[in-house]
Amino acid sequence: xxxxxxxxxxxxxxxxxxxxxxxxxxxxxxxxxxxxxxxxxxxxxxxxxxxxxxxxxxxxxxxxxxxxxxxxxxxxxxxxxxxxxxxxxxxxxxxxxxxxxxxxxxxxxxxxxxxxxxxxxxxxxxxxxxxxxxxxxxxxxxxxxxxxxxxxxxxxxxxxxxxxxxxxxxxxxxxxxxxxxxxxxxxxxxxxxxxxxxxxxxxxxxxxxxxxxxxxxxxxxxxxxxxxxxxxxxxxxxxxxxxxxxxxxxxxxxxxxxxxxxxxxxxxxxxxxxxxxxxxxxxxxxxxxxxxxxxxxxxxxxxxxxxxxxxxxxxxxxxxxxxxxxxxxxxxxxxxxxxxxxxxxxxxxxxxxxxxxxxxxxxxxxxxxxxxxx
Numbered sequence: 001x002x003x004x005x006x007x008x009x010x011x012x013x014x015x016x017x018x019x020x021x022x023x024x025x026x027x028x029x030x031x032x033x034x035x036x037x038x039x040x041x042x043x044x045x046x047x048x049x050x051x052x053x054x055x056x057x058x059x060x061x062x063x064x065x066x067x068x069x070x071x072x073x074x075x076x077x078x079x080x081x082x083x084x085x086x087x088x089x090x091x092x093x094x095x096x097x098x099x100x101x102x103x104x105x106x107x108x109x110x111x112x113x114x115x116x117x118x119x120x121x122x123x124x125x126x127x128x129x130x131x132x133x134x135x136x137x138x139x140x141x142x143x144x145x146x147x148x149x150x151x152x153x154x155x156x157x158x159x160x161x162x163x164x165x166x167x168x169x170x171x172x173x174x175x176x177x178x179x180x181x182x183x184x185x186x187x188x189x190x191x192x193x194x195x196x197x198x199x200x201x202x203x204x205x206x207x208x209x210x211x212x213x214x215x216x217x218x219x220x221x222x223x224x225x226x227x228x229x230x231x232x233x234x235x236x237x238x239x240x241x242x243x244x245x246x247x248x249x250x251x252x253x254x255x256x257x258x259x260x261x262x263x264x265x266x267x268x269x270x271x272x273x274x275x276x277x278x279x280x281x282x283x284x285x286x287x288x289x290x291x292x293x294x295x296x297x298x299x300x301x302x303x304x305x306x307x308x309x310x311x312x313x314x315x316x317x318x319x320x321x322x323x324x325x326x327x328x329x330x331x332x333x334x335x336x337x338x339x340x341x342x343x344x345x346x347x348x349x350x351x352x353x354x355x356x357x358x359x360x361x362x363x364x365x366x367x368x369x370x371x372x373x374x
Contacts, residue, residue: 030044031045031357031360032045032363033360038337039336040337041334041335043337044339045356046339046356047333047340047354047355048340050177050237050316050317051240051354052239052288053355053356053360054357055240056241056244056274056278057278057281059280060240060274063273063274064271064273064274064277067270071270073269074269078269078273078276079272082246083099089279090220090221091220092221092250096251096252097250098249098250099247099248100247100248100263101245101268101271102234103204103206104130105263106232106247106259107131108131108134110131111134112138112262113262114135114140114169115139119168120164120167120168121141121170121171122143122199123142123171124146124159124176125145125147126147126178128176131204141166143162143164145158146346152179152181152311152319153176153181153183154173154174154183156188168200169199169200170195170200170202173203174203177315177317178317178319178341178344178352179347180313180314181311181314182216182314185215185217186217188203188219189217189219192219192229200228200229200230201229202232203219203223203231204232205218207237207314209237210289210313210315210316211314211315223250223251224250224251227252227255228255230250231250232247232249232250233248234248238285240288241271241278244268244274244275245265246271246274291357294358295358296355296361298365299318299353299355299364299365301365302365302369303320306373308321316354316355317352318352318355319347319350319351320353322349322351323349324349326342326343326348329351333367340354
C-alpha cells in the first residue's frame with residue numbers, strides 16, 4: 001500500500017471541499033430569493049419535507065465550526081449541558097430528558113419495545129409514519145382510528161373505543177401531520193392520564209415551537225411525572241437540524257433507561273454544540289416563526305380567494321383539497337419546479353405543502369392559480 005503523501009492529502013481535501021461547495025450551493029439555491037435560480041423539475045423548491053428554508057442559525061454554525069477542535073472526544077460533557085438546558089426550558093429535571101440522533105430513533109425504539117413486550121399499536125389515521133411504519137416492519141399489529149369527519153382532528157373518544165387489552169402503545173402526533181390540527185390541551189391531558197394506566201402513551205410534539213393556538217398544551221410535564229408517558233421533540237424543524245440530527249425524549253427515568261438501552265445511533269459533537277447555541281438563540285427562533293407565518297399567509301390568501309378547503313396551520317405546513325388524484329397534483333406542481341408532499345391515504349385528493357420563504361409561497365400561489373383555477 002502506497003504511503004499517503006501531504007500532496008495526496010491536500011488534493012483529496014480540496015476535492016472534498018469543492019464537492020461540499022457544489023452541494024451546499026445547490027441545496028441553498030432552492031428559493032426564488034437566490035439570484036439566478038429558476039425552479040425546475042430537476043432542482044425544484046422543496047415544499048415536500050417540512051424543512052426550515054432558512055437553515056441553521058449563525059450562532060449554531062459558529063458553535064459547530066468551533067466544535068471540530070474537540071470532535072475527537074466523546075460528547076458526554078456537551079450532552080450534559082444540552083440536557084440541562086432543555087430540561088430548564090421545559091420545566092423538568094435533566095434525568096427526565098434523553099438525547100438522541102433525531103426524534104426518529106426514539107419513535108422507532110418505542111415501536112421495537114412494543115414488539116418485544118408484545119401488543120399492538122393504536123394510532124390516528126392519517127398521521128406521521130415513523131413509529132407505525134417501523135412497527136409494521138417488525139410485524140406488530142396496528143389499529144387505525146380515522147380522524148374526525150368534519151375538522152379532521154384526532155378523535156380521542158374514537159381512540160378510547162378502539163382500545164383493546166392487547167394495545168401496548170397509543171401514538172399521538174400533536175400537532176398532527178399531515179393535517180396540522182391540534183388536540184385541545186385539557187382533553188389531551190385527561191386522555192393521557194387515563195390511558196397511561198393501561199399502556200404506553202406517546203405524544204410526538206415535533207412542531208411544538210410553531211404553535212400559537214392557546215388551546216394547545218405540551219404534555220412534557222405530564223410525561224416527566226407519569227408512568228408510561230413519553231413526549232418526543234426534534235431540532236429538525238424550527239432549528240433547521242434535519243441533516244444534523246438532534247432529538248429529545250421526555251419521560252420518567254425508568255422509561256428513558258429502557259429506551260436508552262435499545263438506542264443504536266450516535267450523537268455527533270458538532271450536533272450537540274450547535275444545538276446548545278441554537279436553543280439559546282431565541283431571536284432566531286422568533287424569526288423563523290414570523291417568516292413561517294408570513295409564508296402561510298401567502299398560501300391562505302390564494303386559497304381563501306378561490307374557496308379552497310385548507311387548514312389554518314399549527315406547524316410549518318398546511319393541507320389543502322385539490323379534488324384531483326395526488327399523482328396529478330404533484331405532477332402539475334413539479335412541471336413548474338415545485339415539489340409538494342407525498343400522498344396520505346385515504347386523503348388522496350388532498351396535498352400537503354411545506355412552507356418555504358414568503359417569496360417562494362408567492363410563487364406557489366401563482367402556480368396554483370395557473371394550474372388549478374378555472
